[in-house]
Amino acid sequence: xxxxxxxxxxxxxxxxxxxxxxxxxxxxxxxxxxxxxxxxxxxxxxxxxxxxxxxxxxxxxxxxxxxxxxxxxxxxxxxxxxxxxxxxxxxxxxxxxxxxxxxxxxxxxxxxxxxxxxxxxxxxxxxxxxxxxxxxxxxxxxxxxxxxxxxxxxxxxxxxxxxxxxxxxxxxxxxxxxxxxxxxxxxxxxxxxxxxxxxxxxxxxxxxxxxxxxxxxxxxxxxxxxxxxxxxxxxxxxxxxxxxxxxxxxxxxxxxxxxxxxxxxxxxxxxxxxxxxxxxxxxxxxxxxxxxxxxxxxxxxxxxxxxxxxxxxxxxxxxxxxxxxxxxxxxxxxxxxxxxxx
Numbered sequence: 001x002x003x004x005x006x007x008x009x010x011x012x013x014x015x016x017x018x019x020x021x022x023x024x025x026x027x028x029x030x031x032x033x034x035x036x037x038x039x040x041x042x043x044x045x046x047x048x049x050x051x052x053x054x055x056x057x058x059x060x061x062x063x064x065x066x067x068x069x070x071x072x073x074x075x076x077x078x079x080x081x082x083x084x085x086x087x088x089x090x091x092x093x094x095x096x097x098x099x100x101x102x103x104x105x106x107x108x109x110x111x112x113x114x115x116x117x118x119x120x121x122x123x124x125x126x127x128x129x130x131x132x133x134x135x136x137x138x139x140x141x142x143x144x145x146x147x148x149x150x151x152x153x154x155x156x157x158x159x160x161x162x163x164x165x166x167x168x169x170x171x172x173x174x175x176x177x178x179x180x181x182x183x184x185x186x187x188x189x190x191x192x193x194x195x196x197x198x199x200x201x202x203x204x205x206x207x208x209x210x211x212x213x214x215x216x217x218x219x220x221x222x223x224x225x226x227x228x229x230x231x232x233x234x235x236x237x238x239x240x241x242x243x244x245x246x247x248x249x250x251x252x253x254x255x256x257x258x259x260x261x262x263x264x265x266x267x268x269x270x271x272x273x274x275x276x277x278x279x280x281x282x283x284x285x286x287x288x289x290x291x292x293x294x295x296x297x298x299x300x301x302x303x304x305x306x307x308x309x310x311x312x313x314x315x316x317x318x319x320x321x322x323x324x325x326x327x328x329x330x331x332x333x334x335x336x337x338x339x340x341x342x
Contacts, residue, residue: 039088046114048262053243062239098317116212116219119279120146124186126205137185140168147188245285292330
């Protein structure tokens with residue numbers, strides 16, 4: 001079985017966290033360090049636009065050199081950003097807010113890149129018809145897994161919380177085997193494993209109880225950059241965002257070509273990547289503008305941020321609520337393509 005690349009665990013193709021030369025744009029000779037961005041992010045198809053922007057020369061056309069590495073562990077990434085060893089990372093907004101982040105931690109959200117629209121969720125036994133049916137039952141998952149987040153959010157809507165279920169902490173890679181245990185009412189997982197469990201489980205009536213499609217926008221991946229460097233070099237990050245959103249434009253126009261370009265970076269067959277991306281929505285430039293704060297308001301991400309202030313505290317992933325501003329800053333998106341090729 002091929003498992004979905006993990007956002008928070010080791011995965012095939014993992015690279016040394018600071019070996020920042022694995023996907024450098026060939027032939028680019030930036031005039032100064034201001035033209036270079038070093039980025040580390042989890043092994044996840046949602047971040048493929050970075051590789052497409054490299055291969056299609058979008059960054060090179062901007063005079064920008066981008067070097068990348070995979071690392072799923074925030075315990076590596078956050079110190080590297082704090083020390084200035086790296087300039088950017090990407091992950092879900094909820095994960096990015098979790099401990100050890102505080103209001104003083106470096107890192108500013110400057111854009112969105114993708115939204116889970118069915119790729120994450122919960123598989124339940126036949127007798128579990130609603131989320132409320134999980135109360136008092138055993139639910140298995142990682143504490144910071146999107147599926148666990150969805151359960152907490154759904155329970156909070158009915159005045160309950162994750163404390164009302166019996167959580168069994170597992171590794172998501174083990175979710176198919178764990179679900180075979182009849183004492184487990186439901187399990188948090190993701191595609192393609194999620195569909196495989198429903199199809200292949202020996203338990204009659206196995207079904208999708210909840211997916212990210214039920215709460216579109218809640219599981220949103222964001223682009224986070226080193227605050228001090230952003231303040232000194234905002235145009236460098238404008239170049240980075242233009243490259244990413246041009247790559248997303250290519251996906252919208254020709255997804256097969258996009259996948260053919262990016263799948264080798266994940267050592268993944270095109271067909272597997274295409275299937276996984278059915279539950280993912282890349283956010284265009286215009287959609288990212290809608291999510292980030294601007295002169296028109298705080299943006300759609302504000303309600304997601306507020307939700308995670310509650311979700312993460314309930315899951316004991318945050319010590320307390322964080323401030324939306326200045327952690328989320330949409331200023332780089334303002335007029336991003338004015339006078340520039342798209």
